[in-house]
Amino acid sequence: MASVSPAIQAANAVFASIDLSDYDAEQGRLMQERCILVDEEDNAIGAADKKTCHLMENINKGLLHRAFSAFIFRPSDGKLLLQQRASEKITFPDLWTNTCCSHPLDDFQDEKIEKDQLGVRIASSRKLEHELGIPREQTPVDAFQYLTRIHYLAPSNGTWGEHEVDYILFLTADVTVTPNLNEIKAYKYVDKAELQTMFQDPTKAFTPWFKLIAREFLFGWWDELLKRKGPDGSVCAKSLDGLVDGTKLVKM
Numbered sequence: 690m691a692s693v694s695p696a697i698q699a700a701n702a703v704f705a706s707i708d709l710s711d712y713d714a715e716q717g718r719l720m721q722e723r724c725i726l727v728d729e730e731d732n733a734i735g736a737a738d739k740k741t742c743h744l745m746e747n748i749n750k751g752l753l754h755r756a757f758s759a760f761i762f763r764p765s766d767g768k769l770l771l772q773q774r775a776s777e778k779i780t781f782p783d784l785w786t787n788t789c790c791s792h793p794l795d796d797f798q799d800e801k802i803e804k805d806q807l808g809v810r811i812a813s814s815r816k817l818e819h820e821l822g823i824p825r826e827q828t829p830v831d832a833f834q835y836l837t838r839i840h841y842l843a844p845s846n847g848t849w850g851e852h853e854v855d856y857i858l859f860l861t862a863d864v865t866v867t868p869n870l871n872e873i874k875a876y877k878y879v880d881k882a883e884l885q886t887m888f889q890d891p892t893k894a895f896t897p898w899f900k901l902i903a904r905e906f907l908f909g910w911w912d913e914l915l916k917r918k919g920p921d922g923s924v925c926a927k928s929l930d931g932l933v934d935g936t937k938l939v940k941m
């Protein structure tokens with residue numbers, strides 16, 4: 690473990706000064722979860738609560754943490770499941786985005802396992818249940834296909850933002866969605882053309898990471914997924930194994 694970085698030291702000072710009482714109480718409580726802090730090569734270097742990690746004041750000093758972005762596709766037709774974030778979310782409220790995003794937590798030993806990206810796959814299954822009510826048996830950790838990791842920074846508003854190493858995971862599964870309305874206000878399955886139409890619609894806004902991933906990777910990978918259909922016509926995320934050199938960390 691590296692010595693405490695200046696970014697972490699500075700973050701601890703800012704942490705004390707931000708009051709969450711004007712925000713949704715449950716989302717405020719979730720800000721106590723402890724994210725895994727990483728350096729620019731994605732080496733774990735410590736932990737800090739979610740609030741500390743998402744304050745722009747800390748991000749601007751270099752504080753960086755680990756995250757995941759999960760994309761669920763329906764096996765029968767290859768449509769992607771999107772969610773719209775709830776108005777209660779403290780960061781990026783009301784925006785449309787991929788199926789589920791969150792963080793592997795330092796609070797759970799198994800979410801810190803780096804081998805084969807097991808920790809982020811476990812965290813992804815946990816959060817798909819928390820946010821979309823998808824039973825965990827419908828999202829087995831072995832069924833997730835890891836694609837790559839991206840390092841990006843994006844402000845939400847003046848106070849909050851994201852600065853993460855984000856693991857991109859695809860999953861093909863038939864899922865039962867029971868939305869947690871404190872997390873998501875809507876959900877929708879889309880094909881590629883429907884998603885393009887949504888992107889053109891001025892009444893719809895999207896998270897910055899979803900726009901980035903869509904612009905750089907999503908449509909190409911989605912094409913491959915559809916091309917690699919099985920004999921029964923269904924798509925399988927595991928068919929993308931080896932498509933991308935997942936050892937690289939892509940800086941965006």
Ligand SMILES: C=C(C)CCOP(=O)(O)OP(=O)(O)O
Pocket residue numbers: 756757758780789790791792851853855898
């Ligand atoms: C942006 C990424 C990739 C992780 C953060 O996602 P969220 O903001 O949705 O995380 P939670 O608050 O739901 O844990």
